[in-house]
Amino acid sequence: MKDQFDAPPQMPLRPPEQVMRLSRMGSMFPTRLSFLRSLIRRLAAERAQVVRTRWQMCAEGFGHAVFSVDLGGHTYSLVAVSTDLPPEQRTDRVIATAWDSAYVLFDGIPDAADIARITANAPLQEAGRFGPRDLILSRANKSVRLFAHVVEALRAGRQPDRAMIRDVGYLMRTTAVYGNGKFGIADRAGYDQRPGLEGPFAAEMLTVWLIRHFTHALAEHVGRGTLDPQIKRHLGIGNSTGLGMAPFLVTHPVLLNNWMLARETALARVRAIQTLAPDQIARLSVLAARATAHLAQWQVPDPVHQTRIEGLRRDWGQACALLTPPQLAGTAPLDTVMQQLEGASADVQELMAALLLEPFGDLVDGLAECMADPFGAFAAPLADTQAVRAQIEATFDWALTADYADPAHCGQFWYVSEAKMEPRLGARFTEEGAALESPLDIARRVHALARDLPQQAEPLSAFLERHPDHALAVARVTLAARYPYAEIRDNLIAQTCLPIDMLRCKLSFFGASKFDPKSDRWTRITLCQGAPLADELGPDADDWWLPVFAA
Amino acid sequence: MLAGKAARGAGAPAAQAAEFGIAAGIHLANGQGTAALDAALDALPSGPIIALPLALARIAEGAQQGRAEGRLDAGHHGPLAAAYIAALPFRATLSEAGRVEMDLNTPAPRRPVARIDLAADVYARWSMLAARMLVPESDASRLSGAGAGLTDND
Numbered sequence: 001m002k003d004q005f006d007a008p009p010q011m012p013l014r015p016p017e018q019v020m021r022l023s024r025m026g027s028m029f030p031t032r033l034s035f036l037r038s039l040i041r042r043l044a045a046e047r048a049q050v051v052r053t054r055w056q057m058c059a060e061g062f063g064h065a066v067f068s069v070d071l072g073g074h075t076y077s078l079v080a081v082s083t084d085l086p087p088e089q090r091t092d093r094v095i096a097t098a099w100d101s102a103y104v105l106f107d108g109i110p111d112a113a114d115i116a117r118i119t120a121n122a123p124l125q126e127a128g129r130f131g132p133r134d135l136i137l138s139r140a141n142k143s144v145r146l147f148a149h150v151v152e153a154l155r156a157g158r159q160p161d162r163a164m165i166r167d168v169g170y171l172m173r174t175t176a177v178y179g180n181g182k183f184g185i186a187d188r189a190g191y192d193q194r195p196g197l198e199g200p201f202a203a204e205m206l207t208v209w210l211i212r213h214f215t216h217a218l219a220e221h222v223g224r225g226t227l228d229p230q231i232k233r234h235l236g237i238g239n240s241t242g243l244g245m246a247p248f249l250v251t252h253p254v255l256l257n258n259w260m261l262a263r264e265t266a267l268a269r270v271r272a273i274q275t276l277a278p279d280q281i282a283r284l285s286v287l288a289a290r291a292t293a294h295l296a297q298w299q300v301p302d303p304v305h306q307t308r309i310e311g312l313r314r315d316w317g318q319a320c321a322l323l324t325p326p327q328l329a330g331t332a333p334l335d336t337v338m339q340q341l342e343g344a345s346a347d348v349q350e351l352m353a354a355l356l357l358e359p360f361g362d363l364v365d366g367l368a369e370c371m372a373d374p375f376g377a378f379a380a381p382l383a384d385t386q387a388v389r390a391q392i393e394a395t396f397d398w399a400l401t402a403d404y405a406d407p408a409h410c411g412q413f414w415y416v417s418e419a420k421m422e423p424r425l426g427a428r429f430t431e432e433g434a435a436l437e438s439p440l441d442i443a444r445r446v447h448a449l450a451r452d453l454p455q456q457a458e459p460l461s462a463f464l465e466r467h468p469d470h471a472l473a474v475a476r477v478t479l480a481a482r483y484p485y486a487e488i489r490d491n492l493i494a495q496t497c498l499p500i501d502m503l504r505c506k507l508s509f510f511g512a513s514k515f516d517p518k519s520d521r522w523t524r525i526t527l528c529q530g531a532p533l534a535d536e537l538g539p540d541a542d543d544w545w546l547p548v549f550a551a
Numbered sequence: 552m553l554a555g556k557a558a559r560g561a562g563a564p565a566a567q568a569a570e571f572g573i574a575a576g577i578h579l580a581n582g583q584g585t586a587a588l589d590a591a592l593d594a595l596p597s598g599p600i601i602a603l604p605l606a607l608a609r610i611a612e613g614a615q616q617g618r619a620e621g622r623l624d625a626g627h628h629g630p631l632a633a634a635y636i637a638a639l640p641f642r643a644t645l646s647e648a649g650r651v652e653m654d655l656n657t658p659a660p661r662r663p664v665a666r667i668d669l670a671a672d673v674y675a676r677w678s679m680l681a682a683r684m685l686v687p688e689s690d691a692s693r694l695s696g697a698g699a700g701l702t703d704n705d
Contacts, residue, residue, distance in 0.1 A: 132666050189664045378640045378658045381611045417692065418685035424692055433686030439565035461608040468601055471566035 010268035022490040026501025027346040028508040029354040036511030038368040044541035050534035061222040072195025077106040078210035105136035105207040130184040136207040140172040154223025162551040171215040173238025212237045234549040236529030242522035246502040253486035260485035262367040271335035283359040294546040312347045379482040386457035395480040399443035411495035414438040443491040449473035556681035562595045578634035580665035587631045617656035623649045
């Protein structure tokens with residue numbers, strides 16, 4: 001990693017066989033390494049100013065606006081288009097064709113022609129025409145009941161109901177945030193070395209933060225009033241995320257490794273702290289209480305997930321007893337905390353891991369610079385088939401035991417839908433299409449590779465000449481030697497595979513909270529809730545982990 | 552990259568299709584036309600999409616202390632081979648005579664960035680190949696394939 005030559009002391013990393021299980025990935029919480037947190041720290045360090053350079057909006061809030069911000073020596077502008085959407089067209093599926101609002105993050109300050117082009121094309125989304133200065137494309141729908149309530153309250157000269165603000169938490173939710181060349185927008189490689197945009201999904205996170213700013217401005221415009229800053233701060237941006245996001249973690253193994261390795265290294269560093277100062281102990285107590293309050297405000301309609309949250313609340317109450325001053329007075333106290341939670345649920349362990357990173361930005365924040373993947377995979381080729389076998393035995397033993405002919409272990413298949421060009425998950429034995437399966441079945445592929453490896457060593461090229469279909473498995477095994485956290489260590493076609501776990505892992509790295517699963521394959525979340533407003537980017541801007549709203 | 556999806560649709564195994572997609576991007580960014588790419592797609596299930604990765608692997612297998620050198624067969628050392636070599640994760644070069652030198656211990660430099668606008672007919676042809684891997688909707692997939700709800704009016 002980048003800071004390997006002067007790295008602080010650290011405990012051993014939690015091993016991949018513990019960390020890279022789906023069930024644990026599905027228990028992750030945002031941390032100070034999450035991409036939104038890194039972005040806000042950068043914006044705050046630069047004292048960034050958001051400037052409204054255009055506002056052409058009718059009294060009912062339909063029209064367009066432009067907000068510009070300087071970051072790392074470049075100016076970026078959010079072009080926002082608000083349209084009048086009939087209720088029957090309002091769907092949060094990625095396959096919708098019309099939205100309440102559409103957005104482009106533009107490279108620079110758009111002139112009149114740029115604005116005309118974007119306002120004509122952004123509402124078309126996938127069907128629109130975009131160019132190399134269009135960095136990100138997005139759209140969002142209103143939370144109809146909260147937006148209407150906020151407008152009504154402001155027009156009546158009062159602030160909106162605080163309980164409703166707390167329970168919904170956003171005025172709009174995005175249904176897609178596209179980057180990296182999709183639909184003709186700029187390739188990420190064209191800007192991923194710019195200061196402030198080097199990190200994973202940094203441009204996407206900047207877009208989301210600016211969209212949130214726009215939603216506040218729009219509600220105040222239509223409501224003809226001003227929202228209380230504390231209310232605005234709790235109004236984040238909702239997001240609906242489905243299966244389309246899940247395969248990313250499989251198709252970008254080096255990125256996944258770098259994200260997880262950074263987080264685990266951060267945890268290993270704080271576990272190595274020998275003694276805590278009184279102010280650090282006090283800070284941990286404050287954060288524990290905040291987490292308790294946050295969990296109390298985390299309510300979801302789904303009964304299964306609500307039961308899980310309630311279990312976490314109970315368990316967390318017990319875990320907090322480990323964070324009292326007497327408990328934290330010993331040697332390596334944070335390592336002791338994690339050790340004492342070893343028998344607890346993954347939910348409690350991951351919440352505690354996220355909390356323990358919070359007070360120690362000096363040990364943790366630099367690791368954010370290691371979470372991108374500017375050069376791609378760099379793993380030396382394995383010498384021969386015996387080297388492949390040895391690497392499989394060392395790192396893929398978890399993939400070798402299942403009977404992949406058993407419907408329990410192969411009952412699902414990933415594919416791309418013809419109608420929507422989006423990833424989907426099908427039932428292998430009741431749906432058509434398994435012959436066109438997407439190659440996310442890494443465990444099964446490595447199992448098949450191991451079965452076909454010759455007893456006597458031979459060059460890999462000779463083996464692959466006979467077995468070209470094993471090339472993907474060989475590539476994954478080769479990567480494993482260098483990138484220990486690159487692989488989800490579960491069978492992704494098993495009947496028991498829950499894509500929601502993959503979604504939660506990825507979304508926690510974005511900085512999402514208030515996970516609100518609607519099934520085992522899509523979820524609503526909240527981004528930027530509690531994040532500083534544009535005029536709050538000061539020295540204390542970074543303190544918004546697991547926000548709590550005083551209703 | 553569309554070229555990789557086209558290769559998958561034309562019958563290439565997943566890894567070889569992905570490698571072709573990366574190499575095709577470099578090939579086009581280098582100012583080369585699409586003829587060699589179309590020929591490679593037409594040649595599946597054999598041809599350079601299968602043979603070039605194997606040829607490069609054979610050279611790498613001969614490495615001594617991280618350094619390898621070898622020669623590509625005639626017909627394999629054109630611009631497409633140069634793109635495959637530029638796509639390798641480690642530093643490697645190709646001479647006009649087809650001589651390849653590899654340094655397995657040194658990461659490859661960042662690849663060139665270029666915006667690629669495919670001709671309409673090429674885009675249509677590759678899209679048609681890529682579409683062979685798409686699964687038509689069914690009643691079951693409409694109900695559960697994506698998983699998302701149908702309304703956002705709350």
